[in-house]
Amino acid sequence: MAGRSEAGPTALRIMLGAHLRRLRERAGVTRPEAGWAIRSSESKISRMELGRVGFKVRDIEDLLTLYSVTDAEERDRLVQLARDANNRGWWHRYHDVTPDWFDAYLGLEAAADLIRTYEVQFVPGLLQTPEYTRAVAALTSGTERPAVELDRVVALRKTRQAVLDRDPPLRLWAVIEESALRRPIGGPVVLRDQLAALFEAIHRPNVTVQIIPLGAAGHPATAGAFSVLRFPQADLPDVVYLEHLTSALYLDKPDDLDAYTQVLDSLTVSALPPQQAEEQLTAILRQLD
Numbered sequence: 001m002a003g004r005s006e007a008g009p010t011a012l013r014i015m016l017g018a019h020l021r022r023l024r025e026r027a028g029v030t031r032p033e034a035g036w037a038i039r040s041s042e043s044k045i046s047r048m049e050l051g052r053v054g055f056k057v058r059d060i061e062d063l064l065t066l067y068s069v070t071d072a073e074e075r076d077r078l079v080q081l082a083r084d085a086n087n088r089g090w091w092h093r094y095h096d097v098t099p100d101w102f103d104a105y106l107g108l109e110a111a112a113d114l115i116r117t118y119e120v121q122f123v124p125g126l127l128q129t130p131e132y133t134r135a136v137a138a139l140t141s142g143t144e145r146p147a148v149e150l151d152r153v154v155a156l157r158k159t160r161q162a163v164l165d166r167d168p169p170l171r172l173w174a175v176i177e178e179s180a181l182r183r184p185i186g187g188p189v190v191l192r193d194q195l196a197a198l199f200e201a202i203h204r205p206n207v208t209v210q211i212i213p214l215g216a217a218g219h220p221a222t223a224g225a226f227s228v229l230r231f232p233q234a235d236l237p238d239v240v241y242l243e244h245l246t247s248a249l250y251l252d253k254p255d256d257l258d259a260y261t262q263v264l265d266s267l268t269v270s271a272l273p274p275q276q277a278e279e280q281l282t283a284i285l286r287q288l289d
């Protein structure tokens with residue numbers, strides 16, 4: 001589990017949870033038995049193993065004893081990992097403008113090494129300009145939001161975008177429907193500035209953009225936008241992220257990962273090559289003038 005200090009609390013919880021599951025299965029212990037050992041329930045063990053809750057040091061110590069983990073160094077390492085996983089991420093200070101179910105994504109995004117994403121409606125968030133973000137936030141809230149709240153949404157987005165400039169930077173591969181790039185979110189001026197910023201972004205070595213032209217034939221991404229996140233830690237599996245109106249899904253089962261990865265691979269074939277993104281953006285910008 002090297003590199004845990006850089007992984008972030010969300011990723012650490014998933015890593016530790018998966019490790020605890022492997023230890024439990026190796027020891028032949030059922031979830032109800034493990035729940036009993038920590039004075040809790042089977043559902044609590046399930047949430048712990050999925051990385052969806054924080055960890056009490058006492059619970060970790062009791063589970064390690066139940067699973068016959070006696071090596072002092074191994075026990076200390078896992079207990080320290082639990083302490084690290086309980087730390088709040090920087091995004092917690094924006095909890096007033098983000099739904100609870102989005103916190104997990106923010107943690108995974110901060111820990112990811114590669115994000116492959118398919119967008120239908122908007123420019124991907126990590127490539128949005130402040131005014132475009134403001135317009136999206138105002139559009140998707142369903143109710144009129146105060147200016148101060150929109151300011152905090154913009155500040156959160158800007159902070160998130162720092163992953164593209166860190167060392168090493170996040171690698172982003174975005175496949176975007178051309179219709180999303182023509183939709184005047186925030187008005188023509190905001191859209192023009194956003195497309196100009198996207199034009200600059202595609203020249204970054206860690207950003208790849210492919211655009212699916214309006215006249216392209218159908219493709220298998222019938223469920224809408226989604227992302228696949230990959231992490232540098234060997235203990236952390238890829239995660240598929242699907243966002244809905246009032247919730248989100250986080251999928252990490254091999255069958256789900258295979259299905260969505262195949263869809264992404266198909267989308268990269270449906271889209272024009274990355275080398276043509278500059279030409280496509282230039283053509284769209286000219287039509288906006």
